[in-house]
Amino acid sequence: MTGPTVPTTDDDGGRADGVVLEVDDVTVELGRRTVLDRVSFSVAAGSFTGLIGSNGAGKTTLLRAILGLVTTTAGRILLDGVDRSGRPRLNRLVGYVPQKIALEPDMPLRARDLVGLGIDGHRYGLVRPGAARRRAVDEMLEAVHATAFADARVGALSGGEQQRIMIAHALIGRPKLLLLDEPLANLDIASGQEVVDLLHGITSAHGVAVLLSAHDVNPLLPAMDHLVYLADGRAVSGTSEEVVRTEVLTDLYRHPVEVVRAAGRVLVVSGQGFDVSHGQGFDDPHGHGHDDPHAGPG
Amino acid sequence: MSWLIAPGFSTSAPVHVALVVGGVVAVITALVGVFTVVRGQSFAGHALSDIGTAGGSGAVLVGVPTLLGYVTMNLAAVGVMEVIGIRRPRGRDVATGIVLGASLGLASLFLYLDTTSTNASGATVNVLFGSIFTISGGTIPVVAGLGLVSVALIAVVYRPLLLSSVSDDLARAKGVAVRRVGLAFLASLAIAVSLSAITIGAILSTALLIGPAAAALKLTRRTGTAIGLAAVLGMAATWLGILLAYDSASWSNGGQGWPASFCIVLVVFVVYLVAAWASRFTGRRRDPAPGVPDPVAGGRTPVAAGNG
Numbered sequence: 325m326t327g328p329t330v331p332t333t334d335d336d337g338g339r340a341d342g343v344v345l346e347v348d349d350v351t352v353e354l355g356r357r358t359v360l361d362r363v364s365f366s367v368a369a370g371s372f373t374g375l376i377g378s379n380g381a382g383k384t385t386l387l388r389a390i391l392g393l394v395t396t397t398a399g400r401i402l403l404d405g406v407d408r409s410g411r412p413r414l415n416r417l418v419g420y421v422p423q424k425i426a427l428e429p430d431m432p433l434r435a436r437d438l439v440g441l442g443i444d445g446h447r448y449g450l451v452r453p454g455a456a457r458r459r460a461v462d463e464m465l466e467a468v469h470a471t472a473f474a475d476a477r478v479g480a481l482s483g484g485e486q487q488r489i490m491i492a493h494a495l496i497g498r499p500k501l502l503l504l505d506e507p508l509a510n511l512d513i514a515s516g517q518e519v520v521d522l523l524h525g526i527t528s529a530h531g532v533a534v535l536l537s538a539h540d541v542n543p544l545l546p547a548m549d550h551l552v553y554l555a556d557g558r559a560v561s562g563t564s565e566e567v568v569r570t571e572v573l574t575d576l577y578r579h580p581v582e583v584v585r586a587a588g589r590v591l592v593v594s595g596q597g598f599d600v601s602h603g604q605g606f607d608d609p610h611g612h613g614h615d616d617p618h619a620g621p622g
Numbered sequence: 623m624s625w626l627i628a629p630g631f632s633t634s635a636p637v638h639v640a641l642v643v644g645g646v647v648a649v650i651t652a653l654v655g656v657f658t659v660v661r662g663q664s665f666a667g668h669a670l671s672d673i674g675t676a677g678g679s680g681a682v683l684v685g686v687p688t689l690l691g692y693v694t695m696n697l698a699a700v701g702v703m704e705v706i707g708i709r710r711p712r713g714r715d716v717a718t719g720i721v722l723g724a725s726l727g728l729a730s731l732f733l734y735l736d737t738t739s740t741n742a743s744g745a746t747v748n749v750l751f752g753s754i755f756t757i758s759g760g761t762i763p764v765v766a767g768l769g770l771v772s773v774a775l776i777a778v779v780y781r782p783l784l785l786s787s788v789s790d791d792l793a794r795a796k797g798v799a800v801r802r803v804g805l806a807f808l809a810s811l812a813i814a815v816s817l818s819a820i821t822i823g824a825i826l827s828t829a830l831l832i833g834p835a836a837a838a839l840k841l842t843r844r845t846g847t848a849i850g851l852a853a854v855l856g857m858a859a860t861w862l863g864i865l866l867a868y869d870s871a872s873w874s875n876g877g878q879g880w881p882a883s884f885c886i887v888l889v890v891f892v893v894y895l896v897a898a899w900a901s902r903f904t905g906r907r908r909d910p911a912p913g914v915p916d917p918v919a920g921g922r923t924p925v926a927a928g929n930g
Contacts, residue, residue, distance in 0.1 A: 391795050412797040420795035430839045431660050431788065432848040438788065445785035446796040450777050477843045478788070497796070 342369045343405070344417070344500045344533045345390065350399030352385055358557055359385045362399070365552045365561035367533050369500065372524060374544040374564075375537040377554030383537040384423065386554065387503050390535075391420055404500060416446075419494030419532075423505040427486065429479040435489045436461050436474045442493035464492045467526050484515060488522075495526060502527060504536040508543055516543045523547070541568060542589050568592070627865065628872045636755040637868060640882065643757055643765050644860035647817045648830065650769040652852035653776060654814035655835030656845070657807060661787045664832055666703070666808070669718045670815040671827040673699045673725035677816075678749040678824050679732035688749060689764060692816035692824065699725065700808040752823030752883045754864065765817060772813040779803045784845060821860070822883040830856060833890035837897035855897075859889040 345367040352360040359382045367373050377383050388394040390401055392408055392415065400407050403414045419442075440453065440461050465474045468488040473481060478489060487507060494502055504523070508516040520536075524547035527534050538544060541551065545564060552561040553568070555576045560567050567573075568590050570583045580595025631637055658667045677695025678688040699721050706717045736745040747753070776783065782803045786793035790800050818827035834856035838848045863886030871879030 393791065393794055412799070415795055415797040418795070420792070422789065422791050422795075425789045425792065427788065428660055428662070432656070432839055432842055432845045433784070433788065434843050437845065441781060441785045441788075442796075445781050445793065446798050447781055448778050450780055475843070493792075 343367070344369045344403070345535065346400075346402040346405075347386070347390070348400045348402065350386075350389060350401060351397045352382075352389055352394055352557075353397045354385070354394075360389070360396075360559075361557040363554070363557070363559040364399075365559060367501065367535055368549070369533055370528065370531040371549040372527065372534045372544075372547050373536070374541060374548045374551040375535055375554065376539070376541050376544075376551055377537070378539055381554040382557045383554055384505055387420075387505050387535070387537060390503060391415060391418060416497065417500045419497055419499035419502040421487070421490045421494050421502070421504040421507060423507075423509065424483075425486070425490070427479040429477070431477065431479045433478050434475050435470060435478050435481060435485075436465060438478050438489055439464055439470075439492045439496055442496040460496060464496045467495075468492045468522065483510065484519075487519070491523065491526075495530070495532065498530075499532060501533045501535065504534070506537050506539070508538050508540070513543065520544060520547050541592075545588075545590070564590070626869075628869045631865065631868050634868075635759070636757075637864065639757050639759050639762065640754040640864050641861060642762055644754060644821055644864055644886070645857050646762075646765055646769050647821045648834070648856035648860045649853045650772050651814050651818050651831045652834050652838070652856040653773060653849050654811055655831040655833075655856075656838065656849050656852050657776065657783060657787065658811060658831060659835045659839055661807070663811070664828070665715060666718050667811060667815060667831050668828040669722040670696050670699060670812055671819060671824055671831070672722055672729075674816060674819045674827070675729035675749060675824040676725040676732060678819060679729050679736055679745065682736045682745040682749065683732050687761070687764075689761065689768075689816060689820050692819045693768065693813060695725070696812035696816050697809060700805070700812045704805055704808065748823075750823050750825045751881060752819065752821060752826065754821055754882045755867075757820065761820070765820075768813050768817060772810045772817075775806050775810040775813075779806045783807055822886050826883050826887055829887045829890050830860070833887075833894050834859060837894045840897045840901035855893050856890075859893050860886050863887070863889045 343366045347363055347365050350360055350363045375383050385394055389396055403417050408414045465471050468491050470488045473485055507519055520543050551564050551567055552559050560572055560576050568583055573581050582593050582595055584591040584593060658664055674692040674696050677691035681688045681691025702721050703717045733746050782793060782798040786800050786803055793800050815827050818830045822830055834852045837855050838852035842848050842851055864882055866885040867879050867882035
């Protein structure tokens with residue numbers, strides 16, 4: 325696999341070396357609705373990018389377009405410099421953790437079997453799994469702290485446990501880019517922080533780039549190199565200092581918003597003094613009573 | 623021993639053929655059945671068994687073996703279902719239902735013609751409920767050959783099929799041609815249902831497909847083990863049913879035993895009930911590992927309402 329790569333900070337769309345994903349002026353229309361409107365950004369090899377936006381902003385559609393599961397109306401998506409359209413094989417470069425999978429409780433599959441399918445689930449024919457495969461699965465299970473429930477049925481696991489198995493499933497194929505769709509949804513602040521720390525640790529050790537969608541920027545701040553902010557299908561990208569600013573987001577939302585930084589947290593509030601979270605799915609910063617959520621363990 | 627196995631069981635040629643055909647079919651339906659259950663396609667399996675009725679009764683009408691009728695009809699039905707949208711989650715049931723309705727209509731016509739214009743008076747019962755003791759020895763190689771095709775199809779797509787059974791999106795994200803894999807499975811299902819139909823009848827054939835597989839799934843966490851266990855349970859149920867049917871002839875005065883299909887389905891049902899009961903004691907729910915903290919799953923209180 326690729327060794328640790330120095331993240332390219334200069335990522336204004338060129339075919340520069342070390343760019344693992346380039347989304348170039350991509351528009352997606354589903355029916356008569358424009359879900360993504362000329363979205364452009366790139367992800368440097370080994371970097372951690374947050375894809376931030378409220379519900380309905382187009383995050384899932386964007387991730388599915390990168391995977392080739394949604395057809396783009398215009399624009400190009402390059403994986404490792406190669407146009408992905410019509411090339412399902414390029415998906416070997418990408419690991420994917422979908423938001424939520426309804427797993428059959430009776431599915432005769434242990435957690436470790438699902439991780440193993442991350443290695444060869446796309447291969448035809450029967451082969452007897454060898455010792456090397458078993459070792460790789462064991463190591464990956466350990467890396468996501470899933471050894472304790474490795475032999476349980478996947479359908480019997482809790483949501484958080486299933487998520488760690490999905491992450492292991494996605495990473496064991498040695499992708500260059502890991503896509504995660506709202507992995508922090510339904511987790512409390514501390515659990516969300518654990519997931520981010522875990523991901524950051526593993527992916528930086530293996531030089532895997534991460535593109536993670538979330539509706540709240542805060543849990544990602546300690547890990548994130550870049551962010552892509554989506555609203556209404558339009559995107560701005562850059563570092564959080566560049567993007568999460570009153571002028572930039574007011575422009576993006578086409579609505580006055582204000583960015584407030586307090587106690588190490590970033591709050592995006594409506595210019596009229598209402599929290600944007602109302603109706604837009606932002607993490608409500610009030611009422612959690614947490615103290616400095618970014619200190620995090622490790 | 624004669625209280626258990628009635629005299630003549632081990633020397634009867636029809637019994638031998640029934641045991642061989644029943645055993646082979648049980649193994650194939652078990653393999654296909656496990657995937658049918660975990661993919662949630664039991665309805666498609668049941669529909670195919672009913673659709674097969676039209677093929678079997680049509681075969682009687684034109685004077686070819688019923689197995690040929692079943693296989694032809696079921697494979698054609700799979701093709702039609704695929705074309706009219708079985709791959710869409712909601713389209714799946716609708717497509718299946720439409721093909722099913724049309725086929726049953728056809729079957730009612732064929733069965734009517736069978737009994738009125740040909741002299742195949744037993745056709746209705748044979749097609750609908752099977753007649754394993756009348757299968758000719760020459761059928762065995764055909765059954766084995768078809769079974770091999772069905773098993774080979776699954777063997778080729780085994781891992782992509784398993785992955786797409788977990789989630790089509792997860793499989794597609796790995797570059798799996800989910801539609802092609804699903805079609806290969808449906809073809810395998812069509813053959814398995816056809817084989818089951820000559821064993822216990824077109825109407826009953828789902829029992830052998832779903833029953834042993836569902837029972838095995840109650841008892842194991844591993845795919846391979848589930849398939850093996852389903853095969854053993856299915857074979858045991860089939861053989862026990864055949865024995866029961868044979869023995870039952872000596873219980874009544876007229877020498878008329880119970881139909882083998884009834885006996886097999888009865889045993890399958892009992893096997894399932896026992897497995898469902900036994901699964902309560904096999905510790906399907908994992909005990910929380912002592913001393914291992916579970917940070918991610920620790921608290922799963924939703925933070926923001928409505929982030930679906």
